[in-house]
Amino acid sequence: MLGALLAVGGPLSSCNSVDSAVKEISYPLRHEDIIRQQARDKNLDPALIAAVIYAESGFISGRTSVAGAEGLMQITPETARDIARRSGGTAFTLEDLATPQINISYGSYLLRELLDRYDGDVAAALAAYNAGPGNADKWGGSQLKADEIPFPETRAYVEKVLTAQAEYRARYNKELGPAP
Template identity: 55%
Template sequence: MIGLLLVALIGLGTYALANGFGPVDDAVRGIVLPLDHQTIIRKQARAKNLDPELIAAVIYEESRFRDQTSAAGAKGLMQITPQTARFIAQKSGGSAFVLRDLATPEVNIAYGAWYLRYLRGLYDGDEILAVAAYNAGEQNVDGWVAAAGGIDSFDHTADIRFKETRDYVAGVIEHRRLYRQHYRRELGIGRD
């Protein structure tokens, strides 16, 4: 019975957040739309010229703000694979890559933000393609873009071939909106 009540409360909180039913209690907001490591997210957003709510939304889609390791070996809040981390370390000119560092929020978010910025640049500033590549890989997105006849012809809904990636992109878009709406102060949105 308690489990059913909790599911109902979370569902109601999600509905309230998504539909803008005024202020939602911080405890409910934190369960339905968690946000941790705001200082790191703000710092990396400034350093990488990204919106903090984009970073938060990717973290939400990747890990729900839980430090974990996936079956594929992706690690941390932003689910960085060791192979991608080595690529980032090499390209970013940072310090030598140490696998265990991916477990620290500071390194994991810095790497994830660097990779999002890199992908955005790769796709001429198109953040939807960058998010799709973050999920499906550059090679897949390159193939989809080529099949569509280029970035300008790419349909962000129809041309993403993997349902998982379409759902991932839609989730990032929706959660980005929710983080912007409900965590403006915590993410420093509208400052500077």
Template identity: 40%
Template sequence: MEAKADIYRYEDSNGVVHFTDAPTDKRFKIFMRDIKREKQLRTSFRISGDPARYESLISSCAVKYGVDKSLIKAVIHAESAYNPNAVSRKGAQGLMQLMPKTAQDLKVADAFDPAENIRGGVRYLRFLLDTCKGDVSLALAAYNAGLSRVARYGGIPPYQETRSYVSKVLEYQKNYQSN
């Protein structure tokens, strides 16, 4: 069994700050990630979680928000490899790697809750698809680099990370469509 060194914290109503490596209460939020585990997540895009566990949630969000189910799966695969506890080096959280400000704007209270994260991420994807007039590549570029950068460059920004991300997600989407 793999050891985890993530640290969680919450501040109670008396102002006392509590820390733990084994949260037993929903009030605990991630405070510090295990850097070694985070590096493993960034370098491996093999699925580390169980996609079947999220199938019904993905399906219902796909229908509710009108987003292709295979695209949702591809984004989750590329973003977190289906690890609901994933945190990027820039602070994005959960299955769909929502940045804290984006999660807050989407009314996602707990980005590590798979249901909240997927609902929020799919709503955001729907917004980006609408804003980009259905252009999946542009929506994915905006998901990765930000809508303002897509607007600034009038298309996919000239960042290798973003271009690779868009290609990878589109490839994953094709694979999910054919299975």
């Protein structure tokens, strides 16, 4: 099937090789310029931002969760309003969450805030991103161990993002740029 897509000018025909096609299918990457900019602006690993986008939306902009979270980094309107207010940004509109630049900016802002709250502990910040800071605090905050997270969905989310972060770093180091 993959060979057929490459041979007949299908969606993968622009890939240089089967390896790059497999890389793109298993760990897609879009909006590298925005990810690099937000990583620089907020002192984040661009591979972490890409991994959160991968876990939250699979790089599909129009996704909406059952909880009403929107866009690439699955930000709720309430969280977006709060971030817009605290960051000194422009007045928030719901349409902002569909804009990759704004959605990635808000998601990166939240990641930076959570990493600061949990003393740089990525697992704790990811648990808070997924299940809320109140839950992450109850589970030990910056002392949290990913394999001891009591919510199976959050434990799987943290593991998925950490695995994806390593994959994005290994596969897309040139495109994403260095970690801080």
